[in-house]
Amino acid sequence: MATTSEPSEETIEQLQEDLNDYKEYVGQQQARMNQRIATLEEENERLTERIAELEAQIDPDPTSKEYDTMSRGERVRKLRETLIDEAQRRHSGKAQMTYNDVLLLFDNHPSDGYAYKLMKLAGEEDGFEYTDSNGKVIRVNAAAVKDETLFHAVNNPTTEEAV
Incomplete structure (x- = not known):
């Protein structure tokens, strides 16, 4: 019968440390993504307002001539x-x-x-x-x-x- 050896306490501690490091990394990535989303939303709002301003300046009659x-x-x-x-x-x-x-x-x-x-x-x-x-x-x-x-x-x- 094959016996499975239990991982050593040192291995478990290393795995927990690796897991915590990975969680920290994921948290940092999520924070960067959230910041990027916020930046893109602000840019989208600014551009939407600018488009509305420009559309208001355009002559709505496509048959009119300059x-x-x-x-x-x-x-x-x-x-x-x-x-x-x-x-x-x-x-x-x-x-x-x-x-x-x-x-x-x-x-x-x-x-x-x-x-x-x-x-x-x-x-x-x-x-x-x-x-x-x-x-x-x-x-x-x-x-x-x-x-x-x-x-x-x-x-x-x-x-x-x-x-």
Whole structure:
């Protein structure tokens, strides 16, 4: 019969010491992982907030064009469409924009002279009027506008514009 020898007390003590060292090692690794998780969670929160900030700055209309890529005619048309849209929201059917309104419409891109040029050009269409009295403004009387495509563009936005 084979006899199994009992481990010596010295061996048991060594095994217990090894086990304690391993437990300490695992605890240190767990602490490092917890710290890394906390760091990643903070970074994730920071990046999520930054994405939200950037998304708020982006033009939500995918069909819109950057000011620099628009032709003068497209800029004049955008000005007229904006006036028509505003006029249709009012009981009077009339609207006007000042120089500052035009700058706001184009995110402060046009120079002073060019903004006034766009206003003058927009005023050349039936129903639109550029006036220099009491401040420079572009006005529209929707009832006098003969270009039906302006109303169509405002009243029937494309699928992308409606989104």
